[in-house]
Amino acid sequence: MATRDEIADAIAGMAIFADLARPQLMGVASRFEEAFFPKDARVLRQGLTGSGFYVILDGEADVVADGQKRATLARGDFFGEVSVLLGEPPIADVVATRPLRCVVLGGPAVEGFLVDHPRVMYRMLQASARRLRGANQRAAASQ
Amino acid sequence: MVDERPFPPGEYPVVVVGSGPGALQTSYFLSRYGIDHATISADPSAGGMFRKWPFFQRLLSWTKPYAAGADRQSRAFQRWDWNSLLAREPELRGLQAEFMDGTSDFPSRPEMEANLAAFAERAGVQVRYGCTWESTRREETADGDRFTLVTSDGEYRCRFAIFAVGVSEPYSPATPGIELAVHYADTRDAPSYAGHRLFIIGKQNSGFELATGLLQWASRISLSSPSPAKTSIETHSLVGVRARYVQPFEDSILGGGVDILSASTKGIERTPAGGFLVKLERSDNAMPMTLEADEVIAATGFTCPLRDLPALGVATFGQSKLPAQTDFWESATVPGIFFAGTITQGAAGLKKHGIPPNSGALHGYRYNARVLVDHLAETYFGAVHERPAIAEGDVRDHLLAEATRAPELWHQKAFLASVVSLDGSAGIRNEGIVPLTRFLDAGDGDAIAMTVESDGTTIFPVVYVRRGGRQEEHALEPDPLNDFEGPTYRRALGQILDRAVPGASAA
Numbered sequence: 001m002a003t004r005d006e007i008a009d010a011i012a013g014m015a016i017f018a019d020l021a022r023p024q025l026m027g028v029a030s031r032f033e034e035a036f037f038p039k040d041a042r043v044l045r046q047g048l049t050g051s052g053f054y055v056i057l058d059g060e061a062d063v064v065a066d067g068q069k070r071a072t073l074a075r076g077d078f079f080g081e082v083s084v085l086l087g088e089p090p091i092a093d094v095v096a097t098r099p100l101r102c103v104v105l106g107g108p109a110v111e112g113f114l115v116d117h118p119r120v121m122y123r124m125l126q127a128s129a130r131r132l133r134g135a136n137q138r139a140a141a142s143q
Numbered sequence: 144m145v146d147e148r149p150f151p152p153g154e155y156p157v158v159v160v161g162s163g164p165g166a167l168q169t170s171y172f173l174s175r176y177g178i179d180h181a182t183i184s185a186d187p188s189a190g191g192m193f194r195k196w197p198f199f200q201r202l203l204s205w206t207k208p209y210a211a212g213a214d215r216q217s218r219a220f221q222r223w224d225w226n227s228l229l230a231r232e233p234e235l236r237g238l239q240a241e242f243m244d245g246t247s248d249f250p251s252r253p254e255m256e257a258n259l260a261a262f263a264e265r266a267g268v269q270v271r272y273g274c275t276w277e278s279t280r281r282e283e284t285a286d287g288d289r290f291t292l293v294t295s296d297g298e299y300r301c302r303f304a305i306f307a308v309g310v311s312e313p314y315s316p317a318t319p320g321i322e323l324a325v326h327y328a329d330t331r332d333a334p335s336y337a338g339h340r341l342f343i344i345g346k347q348n349s350g351f352e353l354a355t356g357l358l359q360w361a362s363r364i365s366l367s368s369p370s371p372a373k374t375s376i377e378t379h380s381l382v383g384v385r386a387r388y389v390q391p392f393e394d395s396i397l398g399g400g401v402d403i404l405s406a407s408t409k410g411i412e413r414t415p416a417g418g419f420l421v422k423l424e425r426s427d428n429a430m431p432m433t434l435e436a437d438e439v440i441a442a443t444g445f446t447c448p449l450r451d452l453p454a455l456g457v458a459t460f461g462q463s464k465l466p467a468q469t470d471f472w473e474s475a476t477v478p479g480i481f482f483a484g485t486i487t488q489g490a491a492g493l494k495k496h497g498i499p500p501n502s503g504a505l506h507g508y509r510y511n512a513r514v515l516v517d518h519l520a521e522t523y524f525g526a527v528h529e530r531p532a533i534a535e536g537d538v539r540d541h542l543l544a545e546a547t548r549a550p551e552l553w554h555q556k557a558f559l560a561s562v563v564s565l566d567g568s569a570g571i572r573n574e575g576i577v578p579l580t581r582f583l584d585a586g587d588g589d590a591i592a593m594t595v596e597s598d599g600t601t602i603f604p605v606v607y608v609r610r611g612g613r614q615e616e617h618a619l620e621p622d623p624l625n626d627f628e629g630p631t632y633r634r635a636l637g638q639i640l641d642r643a644v645p646g647a648s649a650a
Contacts, residue, residue: 003316003462004369023369023429026407030369035491036460036467038475042584048616050495050557050598089616099476101460106497108599 002057004029007103010057014076016127019119028120031113032103037061037096044080044094051090052106053080059100065092072097081124084110149269150181152297157519158183160292161307162270163191164259164505165484165512168228169305170268172516175231178524181299182268183292185275189263190256191484192309198330199356200252202226203348203385204504207248208240215240221550225506226250228262229513235266249387271296278451279304281477288479303519307484310463310503312448315441318344320411323419324439327353336360342421342436344408346372350442351388354401358390365434366391367404369426379599380498406432411439447486452477465489470581471518472511481519487511492558492580496598500558510551510559514576530564530572535646538563538571539636542593546604546619546627551576552595560592560607565643582607583614591643606636610643 002010007029011017017025032055037043043061044051055078063071063079070092073079083090084107105113114121159170162184170182186194197203208215210223215237221229226239239258243250250258262268275295282289292299313326325331327349333356341361343350346368354364366372373383374392384392394401406423409431414420419439423432446464453459458467458476466482467475468490474480482489488503490511501507520526533541545552545561552561562574566588574590582592592607601621608615617639619632640647 002460005317021429023407023424023426027369027426034461036458036475038458038467038469041475045493045583047614048493048495048583049618050493050596052494052497099458104494106494106599108497 002034002101007032007034007057011055011103014055016055016076016078016120016123018123020117024117028117029103031109032105035102035104037100037102039096039098039100041096041100042093043096043100043102044083044090044092046091046093047089049089050107051080051083052104053084053110054078054094054102054104057101057103059096060098061094061096061100063092063094078124078127080104081110081128083107146269148271150183150271150274152294152299153181154300155179155181156301156524157181157303157305158290158292158299158301159305159307159483160184160276161191161309161484162186162189162263162272163193163307163309163484164228165309165486165508166191166270166305166307167259167263167266167268168509168512169307169483169516170270171228171230171262171266172513173519174266174268176516176520176524176526178516178520181271181301183271183274183276183294183296183299185273185295187272188260189268189270190259192311193252193255193259195252196328197252197352198327199333199352201247201387202249202252202255203387204250204506205248206239206243206250208243218550219548221506222548222553225504225554226255226258228259228266228505229509230262230266232266235262238262238265276308276450279455281455288477290479303479303481303523305481305483305515306449306452306486307482308448308486310445310447310465310485310488312446314444314446314462316344316408316443318408318410321441323411323413324441327440327442328445330440333357333360336438338362339437340418340435341365342367342419342434342439343442344368344439345442345444346370346384346403347442347444348385348388349444350440351384351391353440353442354391355388358394358401361400363400363402364391365402365404365421365436367402367406367408367423369405369407371405372403378498379597379602381501381504382499402434452480455480460489470578470585472515481515483512483515484508490578492578493583495557495596498556498597498599500555502555502558506550506554507558510555510576514559514578517575528575530569530574533563533571533573535571535644538591538644538647539633539640540628541573542591542606543604543628543632543636545593546595546632547625549576549595552593556602557594557596557605560594562590562592565589565591565610571644579607582609589643591640604632606639608639608643 008025157180159182204225207223211220216233242254242257278293280291313328343366375383395403405426410422560579603621604619606617
């Protein structure tokens with residue numbers, strides 16, 4: 001890994017980028033940067049400002065809030081967007097459980113990117129809606 | 144007496160590969176700890192990339208000889224001197240200012256090369272030049288791995304290998320017809336471009352350096368890459384085109400014979416007239432466009448010449464094929480292999496607000512080298528750092544002075560931290576400069592870390608407090624003069640510290 005062509009190939013099949021044609025995928029590949037995290041590395045830190053928006057190319061990570069594992073993330077999953085959109089520190093750690101390759105966009109660049117790519121924003125909104133539905137269902141089941 | 148061919152092949156605890164500033168700085172600190180090591184380089188002399196580049200012979204990194212009261216031996220001066228290597232001996236510090244002719248605060252390339260050669264000579268940094276690292280073997284032993292570096296002079300066996308080989312291998316994308324382009328590394332003398340139409344692939348500093356230098360020679364210059372170019376003034380960091388190279392922007396905006404395009408280069412073809420037809424795809428509407436040029440230059444960057452290290456298991460990432468690294472610049476996947484110099488940009492730290500540290504530049508990686516050697520010396524070679532005691536009532540002013548003046552914090556924002564430990568038995572101790580991720584992820588015991596950070600708009604100090612296993616982050620306000628030692632800051636930091644260091648605000 002990874003030239004821009006290789007990044008564009010890697011993200012082409014992902015749900016969040018599913019509506020983008022090749023030139024737009026190349027644009028994404030040139031705006032995001034690739035990052036690598038060894039196993040056990042913290043990618044996102046609960047309570048720490050200044051994070052970014054990550055999309056997993058390869059590997060696996062756990063979402064850990066207050067020491068409790070909340071979810072497992074893998075290829076095609078994304079994280080960090082809630083913190084960036086709200087301008088608040090993340091409410092969970094994201095920790096690599098296997099060597100993890102991501103593409104990442106720094107927080108300040110996220111708004112401009114989403115405005116330039118409304119179909120990515122729509123896909124992100126869909127994913128957020130699914131997560132909200134899941135959270136509501138869990139809340140209802142626990143009552 | 145200088146040994147012209149020091150370090151014959153054999154067994155050494157540490158082998159350093161390279162003779163650019165990163166290797167010189169690393170070898171210097173290893174020597175000052177008395178750690179036996181060999182430094183080998185394929186080059187014929189010290190300087191690394193500064194023996195050849197920048198092509199137009201003037202650096203992007205400043206040295207202001209009369210800053211900090213012109214006390215060039217002071218720690219404070221380092222903040223204004225991006226080009227000198229670090230030294231324990233006062234007479235070896237701030238050497239760059241000695242080699243500047245007063246025409247610019249950006250040294251010329253020969254002035255930089257002279258600075259580095261003088262440091263190597265005066266500090267007694269020895270290098271076995273003309274010794275090319277060719278391949279690497281790893282061997283497992285009961286006492287950890289050993290590495291064998293096969294070179295043009297023979298084999299070097301070591302426990303730790305530190306590669307400071309730069310990001311120096313020309314890279315060109317797989318664009319059809321790219322072989323018709325000349326890479327930045329092979330740019331000719333400026334007058335040979337007189338009257339030519341130039342097409343430059345890439346809108347990073349190297350592309351704009353060429354565009355700036357060739358403005359007076361070329362008949363027209365077009366630069367293109369898929370994303371819009373941003374300047375360092377817009378990003379508030381060294382990410383982006385440096386202000387030294389903004390003239391092509393103005394020429395473009397005023398319609399003065401420079402085109403700055405956001406487009407992908409889809410192909411390069413020869414024309415019957417002997418020029419080139421460049422096929423582009425616009426980023427804004429995906430429409431094709433073409434332009435004719437007499438010369439095509441690929442200012443498309445460089446990769447790390449890591450040779451067979453990836454086959455040994457060294458994970459790399461990104462277009463520059465940087466090795467993935469730990470907090471202490473060790474390969475994240477092959478322990479025992481370390482990196483120094485500009486390659487240390489592969490350890491990006493927290494990259495808060497999307498802003499990386501300056502590890503790609505000398506004024507960043509010189510501190511990485513010092514922290515790396517401190518770490519190696521203490522972890523593996525029995526050295527014990529001095530950790531001076533700090534009186535309870537002095538903690539606040541010490542931290543604010545660090546935020547205001549420490550060159551490590553200013554050059555390596557949100558990456559290197561000045562740390563004070565509060566361990567009960569040892570008292571309050573100055574732990575010195577520590578990678579911030581190390582403090583956050585691997586530290587234990589109560590402690591405070593001070594950093595300087597930027598959110599892409601302003602610069603401000605940030606205090607990290609670790610107490611009873613919990614961590615807190617407190618950003619202080621920015622100051623228009625970047626002076627964080629006034630009463631407002633004493634009050635603000637005192638309130639934060641009072642919970643961790645009960646007497647901190649009593650002074």
